[in-house]
Amino acid sequence: MVKKKPKWKPKKFVIGVTIDMKTGKVTPSKVIQAKTPEEEKEWERGFAERWVDSMKILWGDKFDWFVRNVKYFIDKYGEEEFSRRWNKAMKELERKEPVPSNFMDKKELKEIFELMFEKLKSISIDDNFIDDISKRRKTTFDKNRPDSFFYQQLVGTIHVSGYRVSILRNRWDDIKKAFSNYDVYKVSRYTDRDFKKMMQNPKLIKNERKLRACIENAKIMKDISEKYGSFGEYLERNKTNLKKLKEDLIKKFHYLGNVLVLEYLKEIGIDSIKPDVHVVRVMYRLCLIDSEKMSPENIDKVIEVASKMSQSTKEKLSVIDAIFWMYGGSGDNHVKKAMCSKNKPLCRECPLMEYCIFHSKKNSE
Ligand code: SF4
Secondary structure, X not given: OOOOOOOOOOOEEEEEEEEOOOOOOEEEEEEEEOOOHHHHHXXXXXXXXXXXXHHHHHXXXXXXXXXXXXXXXXXXXXXXXXXXXXXXXXXXXXXXXXXXXXXXXXHHHHHHHHHHHXXXXXXXXXXXXXXXXXXXXXXXXXXXXXXXXXXXXXXXXXXXXXXXXXXXXXXXXXXXXXXXXXXXXXXXXXXXXXXXXXXXXOOOOOOHHHHHHHHHHHXXXXXXXXXXOOHHHHHHHHOOOHHHHHHHHHHHXXXXXXXXXXXXXXXXXXXOOOOOHHHHHXXXXXXXXXXXXXOHXXXXXXXXXXXXXXXXXXXXXXXXXXXXXXXXXXXXXXXXXXXXXXXXXXXXXXXXXXXXXXXXXXXXX
8 A cells, every 4th residue: 555645734934023012012014925835945055044934943941931021021121122122133133143131231230240240249248359359359370379279279169069168168278188189199199998987087177078079179180280290280271272171171170060160260360250050140130131040051151251251351261250149149148138039138228120021010909
């Protein structure tokens, strides 16, 4: 029996949308269908990929998010300005350029930074906030530092992960002693007996995974150092390509994930931002990113937004990092209160209401 060929059902291609400025409803305004399957295939490859289907390809989740929140943007910018920004975004899509951060321009990014900065300064505990920022502004990468410095920061970063800094504050001397003053060569020779001794030491945190990772990492750092002359030299040669360096470190070292590796780079003076939960939450509420997920894609988006903010403010990424981190958490006692905490954001005294989709939604409910 000859199998019947399934009948071809032409696909609909939306090549334009209309936005109702009163309701914010986005509807397809121009739909076309191919006359033959061959033509359809052709469209799928090229022409049709450039509009709504392509908008989804290019915007990803952001397009659905944008459609859901379009009313918010119309109200925020007014019809005229909204239309201008929309048309600009569409042109960028046609040219296949990356979609801008939800319509924010450099001026707005700068203003957001300045408003946060001033607010944090006004609620700083003593000079803690300003001191921290000044330190970050001055921190630079120095390849000539000894391996022990880079190892100390690695051990510190791994230890701090998941703990409040204050919990570890009184333990650093004991940690330093247990890790032979961060002498990479000495730690790389640690045996199972040394590990067991560490696990029995009441002054250390008893986290088997962390302690094992720190010991193993000493061996890895020693090997890299021997290959390049020093660990600083290895970093110096690779630091221009931050993404590659980040991936290389994750691959080489134990316990360093997508987020922690950025914290480590920051600690050793290579300018970066650590997208932790506070940073991600505040950025999401301010419409700077479209999701609160800690996925690798979202982490890359955080870095992208922070880089744009860094360009517009001429501040380092690590300063941008501190500002978002302290705004969402208390910055480990740098400021008197967390402005934008998960459950109790202090919206009434927040200067960012105008930018905040979370606040605007809460009020419209
Ligand atoms: S208005 Fe409220 S939710 Fe929005 S950023 Fe400020 S504190 Fe956070």
